[in-house]
Amino acid sequence: MKLTIVFLTLSMIASLGLASDPSPLQDFCVADNYSKVFVNGKVCKDPMLATANDFFYDGLNKPGNTSNPLGSMVTPVNVMQIPGLNTLGISLARIDFAPGGQNPPHTHPRGTEILTVLEGTLYVGFVTSNPENRLISKTLKKGDVFVFPEGLIHFQQNVGYGNTVAIAGLSSQNPGVITIANAVFGADPPISDVVLAKAFQIDKKLVDKLQASFWMDTN
Template sequence: MKSICLFFTTFLAMTSFAFTFDPNPLEDFCVIINDIKTWVLVNGKCYKEPKLVTPDDFFFSIKEENISSQLGSQVTLPTVSEILGLNTLGISFARIDFAPKGLNPPHAHPRAAEILIVLEGTLNVGFVTSNPENRLITKVLNKGDVFVFPIGLIHFQHNMGDGNAVVISGLNSHNSRVITIIKEVFGSNQISSELLTKALQVDNNIVDNLQKQFWLDNN
Protein backbone atom coordinates (compact mmCIF):
# COMPACT_ATOMS: atom_id res chain seq x y z
CA MET A 1 0.00 0.00 0.00
CA LYS A 2 2.85 2.40 0.84
CA SER A 3 4.45 1.79 -2.57
CA ILE A 4 1.21 2.57 -4.39
CA CYS A 5 0.74 5.77 -2.35
CA LEU A 6 4.33 6.77 -3.09
CA PHE A 7 3.75 6.10 -6.78
CA PHE A 8 0.75 8.41 -7.01
CA THR A 9 2.30 11.07 -4.77
CA THR A 10 5.41 11.17 -6.95
CA PHE A 11 3.33 11.11 -10.12
CA LEU A 12 1.24 14.05 -8.94
CA ALA A 13 4.43 15.93 -8.09
CA MET A 14 5.70 15.23 -11.60
CA THR A 15 2.52 16.59 -13.16
CA SER A 16 3.04 19.91 -11.38
CA PHE A 17 6.05 20.38 -13.67
CA ALA A 18 4.41 18.76 -16.69
CA PHE A 19 3.59 22.03 -18.40
CA THR A 20 7.28 22.81 -18.73
CA PHE A 21 7.17 20.34 -21.60
CA ASP A 22 3.55 20.21 -22.79
CA PRO A 23 1.34 23.18 -23.73
CA ASN A 24 -0.25 24.94 -20.78
CA PRO A 25 -4.05 24.46 -21.02
CA LEU A 26 -6.20 27.60 -20.96
CA GLU A 27 -9.49 25.69 -20.66
CA ASP A 28 -10.84 22.93 -18.40
CA PHE A 29 -10.13 20.48 -21.23
CA CYS A 30 -9.51 20.54 -24.96
CA VAL A 31 -10.82 17.30 -26.47
CA ILE A 32 -9.55 16.45 -29.94
CA ILE A 33 -12.36 16.09 -32.47
CA ASN A 34 -12.77 13.41 -35.12
CA ASP A 35 -16.17 14.60 -36.31
CA ILE A 36 -15.71 17.87 -38.19
CA LYS A 37 -19.42 18.67 -37.84
CA THR A 38 -19.09 19.41 -34.11
CA TRP A 39 -15.84 21.34 -33.85
CA VAL A 40 -14.67 24.68 -32.52
CA LEU A 41 -11.44 26.44 -33.43
CA VAL A 42 -8.87 26.75 -30.59
CA ASN A 43 -5.35 28.02 -31.31
CA GLY A 44 -5.80 27.18 -34.98
CA LYS A 45 -6.90 23.57 -34.41
CA CYS A 46 -10.24 21.78 -34.27
CA TYR A 47 -11.56 20.63 -30.91
CA LYS A 48 -14.89 19.35 -29.66
CA GLU A 49 -17.35 21.91 -28.37
CA PRO A 50 -17.29 21.53 -24.54
CA LYS A 51 -21.04 20.88 -24.23
CA LEU A 52 -20.66 17.87 -26.57
CA VAL A 53 -17.88 16.18 -24.57
CA THR A 54 -18.75 12.68 -23.25
CA PRO A 55 -17.19 10.33 -20.66
CA ASP A 56 -15.79 8.21 -23.51
CA ASP A 57 -13.52 11.12 -24.45
CA PHE A 58 -11.64 10.47 -21.20
CA PHE A 59 -11.80 6.66 -21.18
CA PHE A 60 -9.61 3.79 -22.38
CA SER A 61 -9.58 0.13 -21.36
CA ILE A 62 -6.14 -1.49 -21.00
CA LYS A 63 -6.20 -5.26 -21.27
CA GLU A 64 -3.51 -7.93 -21.06
CA GLU A 65 -1.54 -7.97 -24.30
CA ASN A 66 0.04 -10.69 -26.44
CA ILE A 67 3.62 -11.18 -25.21
CA SER A 68 4.64 -14.05 -27.47
CA SER A 69 7.00 -11.98 -29.63
CA GLN A 70 10.77 -12.46 -29.68
CA LEU A 71 11.17 -9.55 -27.25
CA GLY A 72 8.65 -11.07 -24.86
CA SER A 73 7.02 -7.76 -23.98
CA GLN A 74 4.22 -5.49 -25.09
CA VAL A 75 3.74 -1.82 -24.25
CA THR A 76 0.22 -0.38 -24.23
CA LEU A 77 0.64 3.40 -24.21
CA PRO A 78 -2.61 5.24 -24.90
CA THR A 79 -1.96 8.77 -26.16
CA VAL A 80 -4.25 11.55 -27.37
CA SER A 81 -5.07 9.33 -30.35
CA GLU A 82 -6.79 6.83 -28.02
CA ILE A 83 -7.90 9.13 -25.17
CA LEU A 84 -9.00 12.32 -26.87
CA GLY A 85 -9.39 14.15 -23.56
CA LEU A 86 -5.70 13.71 -22.72
CA ASN A 87 -4.87 16.58 -25.03
CA THR A 88 -3.01 19.44 -23.21
CA LEU A 89 -3.25 17.71 -19.80
CA GLY A 90 0.45 16.80 -19.70
CA ILE A 91 0.02 13.21 -18.46
CA SER A 92 -0.25 9.67 -19.81
CA PHE A 93 0.05 6.10 -18.57
CA ALA A 94 1.39 2.86 -19.99
CA ARG A 95 0.96 -0.81 -19.13
CA ILE A 96 3.85 -3.14 -19.95
CA ASP A 97 3.32 -6.91 -20.03
CA PHE A 98 6.36 -9.22 -19.88
CA ALA A 99 6.72 -12.90 -20.68
CA PRO A 100 9.33 -14.81 -18.64
CA LYS A 101 12.74 -13.21 -19.38
CA GLY A 102 10.94 -10.65 -21.56
CA LEU A 103 12.65 -7.36 -22.37
CA ASN A 104 11.53 -3.80 -23.01
CA PRO A 105 14.70 -2.83 -24.91
CA PRO A 106 16.73 0.36 -24.42
CA HIS A 107 14.62 3.35 -25.41
CA ALA A 108 14.00 6.97 -24.50
CA HIS A 109 11.04 9.33 -24.15
CA PRO A 110 12.16 12.70 -25.55
CA ARG A 111 9.34 14.66 -23.92
CA ALA A 112 8.69 12.94 -20.59
CA ALA A 113 10.08 11.59 -17.38
CA GLU A 114 8.61 8.23 -16.32
CA ILE A 115 7.64 6.68 -12.99
CA LEU A 116 7.05 2.93 -12.88
CA ILE A 117 5.44 0.58 -10.35
CA VAL A 118 5.71 -3.21 -10.49
CA LEU A 119 2.35 -4.98 -10.15
CA GLU A 120 3.67 -8.51 -10.68
CA GLY A 121 7.10 -10.09 -11.12
CA THR A 122 10.75 -9.21 -10.60
CA LEU A 123 12.46 -6.84 -13.02
CA ASN A 124 15.93 -5.45 -13.57
CA VAL A 125 15.52 -1.81 -14.63
CA GLY A 126 17.94 0.99 -15.30
CA PHE A 127 18.95 4.10 -17.22
CA VAL A 128 22.21 5.56 -18.52
CA THR A 129 23.27 9.11 -17.70
CA SER A 130 24.38 11.51 -20.44
CA ASN A 131 27.93 12.31 -21.57
CA PRO A 132 30.58 12.35 -20.36
CA GLU A 133 29.80 9.99 -17.45
CA ASN A 134 27.48 7.52 -19.22
CA ARG A 135 26.87 5.93 -15.84
CA LEU A 136 24.44 3.02 -15.53
CA ILE A 137 21.87 3.47 -12.73
CA THR A 138 20.20 0.08 -12.22
CA LYS A 139 18.13 -1.77 -9.62
CA VAL A 140 16.18 -5.01 -9.21
CA LEU A 141 12.49 -4.33 -8.51
CA ASN A 142 9.87 -6.58 -6.94
CA LYS A 143 6.10 -6.31 -6.63
CA GLY A 144 5.13 -2.93 -5.20
CA ASP A 145 8.50 -1.26 -5.94
CA VAL A 146 8.66 2.10 -7.71
CA PHE A 147 11.40 3.52 -9.95
CA VAL A 148 11.84 6.81 -11.84
CA PHE A 149 13.46 7.35 -15.26
CA PRO A 150 14.57 10.96 -15.92
CA ILE A 151 13.36 12.71 -19.06
CA GLY A 152 15.13 11.85 -22.32
CA LEU A 153 17.57 9.27 -20.89
CA ILE A 154 17.97 5.79 -22.36
CA HIS A 155 16.36 3.18 -20.11
CA PHE A 156 15.15 -0.43 -20.10
CA GLN A 157 13.17 -3.06 -18.16
CA HIS A 158 13.99 -6.80 -18.13
CA ASN A 159 11.86 -9.51 -16.52
CA MET A 160 14.29 -11.65 -14.53
CA GLY A 161 11.72 -14.20 -13.37
CA ASP A 162 10.29 -17.42 -14.75
CA GLY A 163 6.73 -16.06 -14.66
CA ASN A 164 4.96 -13.15 -16.31
CA ALA A 165 5.44 -9.60 -15.06
CA VAL A 166 3.26 -6.49 -15.29
CA VAL A 167 4.13 -2.84 -14.66
CA ILE A 168 2.26 0.45 -14.87
CA SER A 169 4.14 3.64 -15.67
CA GLY A 170 3.15 7.29 -15.63
CA LEU A 171 4.63 9.95 -17.91
CA ASN A 172 4.39 13.72 -17.62
CA SER A 173 3.40 14.30 -21.25
CA HIS A 174 0.19 13.55 -23.11
CA ASN A 175 2.30 12.35 -26.05
CA SER A 176 5.77 11.40 -24.80
CA ARG A 177 6.80 9.45 -27.93
CA VAL A 178 9.31 6.59 -27.90
CA ILE A 179 12.76 6.27 -29.48
CA THR A 180 13.79 2.59 -29.51
CA ILE A 181 17.55 2.98 -29.82
CA ILE A 182 18.61 -0.22 -31.65
CA LYS A 183 15.59 -0.19 -33.96
CA GLU A 184 16.11 3.47 -34.85
CA VAL A 185 19.82 3.04 -35.59
CA PHE A 186 19.77 -0.24 -37.53
CA GLY A 187 16.16 -0.58 -38.62
CA SER A 188 15.71 2.69 -40.48
CA ASN A 189 18.14 1.63 -43.26
CA GLN A 190 18.81 5.32 -43.80
CA ILE A 191 22.11 5.60 -41.93
CA SER A 192 24.92 4.37 -44.16
CA SER A 193 26.79 1.23 -43.10
CA GLU A 194 30.04 3.13 -43.66
CA LEU A 195 29.00 5.76 -41.11
CA LEU A 196 27.89 3.14 -38.56
CA THR A 197 31.03 1.07 -39.06
CA LYS A 198 33.18 4.08 -38.23
CA ALA A 199 31.01 5.17 -35.32
CA LEU A 200 30.85 1.71 -33.74
CA GLN A 201 34.45 0.73 -34.59
CA VAL A 202 33.42 -2.74 -35.79
CA ASP A 203 33.76 -4.74 -38.99
CA ASN A 204 31.51 -3.59 -41.84
CA ASN A 205 30.02 -7.11 -42.14
CA ILE A 206 28.67 -6.84 -38.61
CA VAL A 207 26.88 -3.60 -39.43
CA ASP A 208 25.53 -5.02 -42.70
CA ASN A 209 24.16 -8.03 -40.86
CA LEU A 210 22.51 -5.88 -38.19
CA GLN A 211 20.86 -3.68 -40.83
CA LYS A 212 19.38 -6.76 -42.51
CA GLN A 213 17.62 -7.89 -39.34
CA PHE A 214 13.92 -7.33 -38.74
CA TRP A 215 13.83 -5.15 -35.65
CA LEU A 216 10.74 -5.70 -33.55
CA ASP A 217 8.55 -2.95 -32.16
CA ASN A 218 6.77 -3.76 -28.89
CA ASN A 219 4.73 -0.55 -28.82
Protein backbone atom coordinates in the same frame (compact mmCIF):
# COMPACT_ATOMS: atom_id res chain seq x y z
CA MET B 1 22.59 44.99 -8.40
CA LYS B 2 18.93 44.90 -7.34
CA LEU B 3 17.82 44.66 -10.96
CA THR B 4 20.22 41.72 -11.48
CA ILE B 5 18.78 39.88 -8.48
CA VAL B 6 15.22 40.51 -9.69
CA PHE B 7 16.12 39.29 -13.19
CA LEU B 8 17.74 36.10 -11.85
CA THR B 9 14.78 35.43 -9.57
CA LEU B 10 12.29 35.85 -12.40
CA SER B 11 14.42 33.61 -14.63
CA MET B 12 14.40 30.87 -11.99
CA ILE B 13 10.63 31.13 -11.56
CA ALA B 14 10.12 30.97 -15.33
CA SER B 15 12.38 27.92 -15.64
CA LEU B 16 10.40 26.11 -12.95
CA GLY B 17 7.24 26.73 -14.95
CA LEU B 18 8.52 24.95 -18.06
CA ALA B 19 7.02 21.53 -18.82
CA SER B 20 6.98 18.98 -21.63
CA ASP B 21 3.44 19.89 -22.62
CA PRO B 22 1.80 23.34 -22.53
CA SER B 23 -0.45 24.04 -19.56
CA PRO B 24 -4.20 24.03 -20.29
CA LEU B 25 -6.02 27.35 -20.51
CA GLN B 26 -9.50 25.85 -20.12
CA ASP B 27 -11.14 22.95 -18.27
CA PHE B 28 -10.31 20.54 -21.08
CA CYS B 29 -9.48 20.42 -24.78
CA VAL B 30 -10.80 17.14 -26.19
CA ALA B 31 -8.73 16.26 -29.25
CA ASP B 32 -10.42 16.45 -32.63
CA ASN B 33 -8.70 13.53 -34.34
CA TYR B 34 -10.43 14.35 -37.63
CA SER B 35 -9.14 17.91 -37.95
CA LYS B 36 -6.73 18.60 -40.82
CA VAL B 37 -5.23 21.57 -38.98
CA PHE B 38 -1.67 20.96 -37.73
CA VAL B 39 -0.75 22.40 -34.34
CA ASN B 40 1.67 21.48 -31.54
CA GLY B 41 -0.64 18.86 -30.09
CA LYS B 42 -4.25 18.37 -31.16
CA VAL B 43 -6.99 20.77 -32.19
CA CYS B 44 -9.86 21.05 -29.66
CA LYS B 45 -13.35 20.03 -30.60
CA ASP B 46 -16.35 22.00 -29.38
CA PRO B 47 -16.43 21.44 -25.58
CA MET B 48 -20.23 21.24 -25.70
CA LEU B 49 -19.84 18.06 -27.79
CA ALA B 50 -17.60 16.35 -25.22
CA THR B 51 -18.90 13.13 -23.70
CA ALA B 52 -17.73 10.76 -20.98
CA ASN B 53 -16.21 8.49 -23.63
CA ASP B 54 -13.74 11.25 -24.53
CA PHE B 55 -12.18 10.75 -21.08
CA PHE B 56 -12.49 6.95 -20.91
CA TYR B 57 -10.52 3.87 -21.93
CA ASP B 58 -11.10 0.22 -21.11
CA GLY B 59 -8.90 -2.79 -21.64
CA LEU B 60 -5.90 -2.38 -19.31
CA ASN B 61 -7.11 -5.50 -17.50
CA LYS B 62 -6.20 -7.51 -20.60
CA PRO B 63 -2.59 -8.80 -20.85
CA GLY B 64 -0.56 -7.69 -23.85
CA ASN B 65 0.60 -10.34 -26.34
CA THR B 66 4.19 -11.19 -25.39
CA SER B 67 4.64 -13.98 -27.95
CA ASN B 68 7.28 -12.05 -29.89
CA PRO B 69 11.11 -12.14 -29.98
CA LEU B 70 11.37 -9.48 -27.25
CA GLY B 71 8.88 -11.18 -24.96
CA SER B 72 7.15 -7.94 -24.03
CA MET B 73 4.27 -5.72 -25.08
CA VAL B 74 3.39 -2.11 -24.25
CA THR B 75 -0.26 -1.06 -24.22
CA PRO B 76 -0.27 2.76 -24.40
CA VAL B 77 -3.00 5.03 -23.09
CA ASN B 78 -2.17 8.46 -24.46
CA VAL B 79 -4.05 11.15 -26.36
CA MET B 80 -4.61 8.76 -29.26
CA GLN B 81 -6.63 6.45 -26.99
CA ILE B 82 -8.20 9.13 -24.74
CA PRO B 83 -8.84 12.37 -26.67
CA GLY B 84 -9.59 14.14 -23.38
CA LEU B 85 -5.91 13.91 -22.42
CA ASN B 86 -5.15 16.66 -24.94
CA THR B 87 -3.24 19.52 -23.18
CA LEU B 88 -3.30 17.74 -19.80
CA GLY B 89 0.35 16.65 -19.94
CA ILE B 90 -0.10 13.07 -18.73
CA SER B 91 -0.52 9.54 -20.06
CA LEU B 92 0.19 5.96 -19.02
CA ALA B 93 0.94 2.50 -20.33
CA ARG B 94 0.67 -1.13 -19.28
CA ILE B 95 3.77 -3.22 -19.93
CA ASP B 96 3.61 -7.03 -19.99
CA PHE B 97 6.68 -9.25 -19.85
CA ALA B 98 7.04 -12.98 -20.45
CA PRO B 99 9.79 -14.71 -18.41
CA GLY B 100 13.04 -13.20 -19.69
CA GLY B 101 11.10 -10.61 -21.70
CA GLN B 102 12.62 -7.20 -22.27
CA ASN B 103 11.48 -3.69 -23.09
CA PRO B 104 14.71 -2.83 -24.92
CA PRO B 105 16.76 0.37 -24.49
CA HIS B 106 14.65 3.32 -25.60
CA THR B 107 13.91 6.92 -24.75
CA HIS B 108 10.83 9.13 -24.43
CA PRO B 109 11.81 12.49 -25.95
CA ARG B 110 8.87 14.35 -24.42
CA GLY B 111 8.22 12.78 -21.04
CA THR B 112 9.54 11.52 -17.71
CA GLU B 113 8.34 8.01 -16.79
CA ILE B 114 7.40 6.64 -13.38
CA LEU B 115 6.96 2.86 -13.33
CA THR B 116 5.23 0.66 -10.75
CA VAL B 117 5.58 -3.14 -10.71
CA LEU B 118 2.21 -4.83 -10.18
CA GLU B 119 3.39 -8.43 -10.46
CA GLY B 120 6.78 -10.12 -10.85
CA THR B 121 10.37 -8.91 -10.81
CA LEU B 122 12.04 -6.40 -13.13
CA TYR B 123 15.64 -5.33 -13.62
CA VAL B 124 15.48 -1.70 -14.75
CA GLY B 125 17.90 1.13 -15.40
CA PHE B 126 18.77 4.30 -17.26
CA VAL B 127 22.01 5.84 -18.53
CA THR B 128 23.02 9.41 -17.75
CA SER B 129 24.09 11.78 -20.53
CA ASN B 130 27.61 12.40 -21.84
CA PRO B 131 30.31 12.37 -20.72
CA GLU B 132 29.52 10.22 -17.66
CA ASN B 133 27.19 7.67 -19.34
CA ARG B 134 26.63 6.22 -15.89
CA LEU B 135 24.22 3.30 -15.52
CA ILE B 136 21.73 3.71 -12.66
CA SER B 137 19.88 0.43 -12.19
CA LYS B 138 17.89 -1.59 -9.68
CA THR B 139 15.93 -4.83 -9.39
CA LEU B 140 12.28 -4.15 -8.58
CA LYS B 141 9.67 -6.40 -7.00
CA LYS B 142 5.89 -6.11 -6.67
CA GLY B 143 4.92 -2.68 -5.38
CA ASP B 144 8.27 -1.02 -6.15
CA VAL B 145 8.43 2.26 -8.07
CA PHE B 146 11.23 3.64 -10.28
CA VAL B 147 11.63 6.89 -12.24
CA PHE B 148 13.24 7.32 -15.68
CA PRO B 149 14.11 11.00 -16.31
CA GLU B 150 12.88 12.61 -19.51
CA GLY B 151 14.95 11.88 -22.61
CA LEU B 152 17.37 9.39 -21.02
CA ILE B 153 17.90 5.91 -22.47
CA HIS B 154 16.31 3.26 -20.23
CA PHE B 155 15.15 -0.36 -20.24
CA GLN B 156 13.29 -3.03 -18.29
CA GLN B 157 13.79 -6.80 -18.22
CA ASN B 158 11.84 -9.55 -16.47
CA VAL B 159 14.33 -11.44 -14.30
CA GLY B 160 11.73 -13.51 -12.45
CA TYR B 161 10.34 -16.95 -13.20
CA GLY B 162 6.79 -15.91 -14.09
CA ASN B 163 5.06 -13.18 -16.04
CA THR B 164 5.58 -9.58 -14.94
CA VAL B 165 3.19 -6.63 -15.26
CA ALA B 166 3.98 -2.95 -14.73
CA ILE B 167 2.12 0.33 -15.09
CA ALA B 168 3.99 3.43 -16.27
CA GLY B 169 2.86 7.04 -15.93
CA LEU B 170 4.37 9.64 -18.28
CA SER B 171 4.48 13.43 -18.07
CA SER B 172 3.13 14.06 -21.57
CA GLN B 173 -0.08 13.44 -23.46
CA ASN B 174 2.13 11.97 -26.21
CA PRO B 175 5.62 11.20 -24.81
CA GLY B 176 6.89 9.49 -27.95
CA VAL B 177 9.33 6.59 -27.99
CA ILE B 178 12.64 6.00 -29.78
CA THR B 179 13.84 2.39 -29.57
CA ILE B 180 17.61 2.66 -29.95
CA ALA B 181 18.35 -0.47 -32.02
CA ASN B 182 15.39 0.17 -34.31
CA ALA B 183 16.37 3.79 -34.89
CA VAL B 184 20.05 3.02 -35.57
CA PHE B 185 19.85 -0.20 -37.58
CA GLY B 186 16.27 -0.08 -38.84
CA ALA B 187 16.14 3.49 -40.17
CA ASP B 188 14.30 3.94 -43.47
CA PRO B 189 16.17 4.77 -45.64
CA PRO B 190 19.10 3.16 -43.82
CA ILE B 191 21.93 5.11 -42.26
CA SER B 192 25.16 4.62 -44.24
CA ASP B 193 26.94 1.45 -43.10
CA VAL B 194 30.21 3.40 -43.34
CA VAL B 195 28.86 5.88 -40.78
CA LEU B 196 27.67 3.15 -38.42
CA ALA B 197 30.83 1.06 -38.77
CA LYS B 198 32.93 4.02 -37.70
CA ALA B 199 30.50 5.10 -34.96
CA PHE B 200 30.38 1.66 -33.33
CA GLN B 201 33.94 0.68 -34.25
CA ILE B 202 32.77 -2.57 -35.84
CA ASP B 203 33.19 -4.23 -39.23
CA LYS B 204 30.97 -2.95 -42.06
CA LYS B 205 29.79 -6.52 -42.75
CA LEU B 206 28.39 -6.72 -39.22
CA VAL B 207 26.57 -3.43 -39.78
CA ASP B 208 25.10 -4.81 -43.01
CA LYS B 209 23.97 -7.93 -41.15
CA LEU B 210 22.35 -5.89 -38.41
CA GLN B 211 20.62 -3.62 -40.91
CA ALA B 212 19.23 -6.68 -42.68
CA SER B 213 17.76 -8.00 -39.42
CA PHE B 214 14.11 -7.60 -38.46
CA TRP B 215 13.84 -4.87 -35.84
CA MET B 216 10.47 -5.11 -34.14
CA ASP B 217 8.85 -2.58 -31.87
CA THR B 218 6.58 -3.53 -28.97
CA ASN B 219 5.87 0.09 -27.95
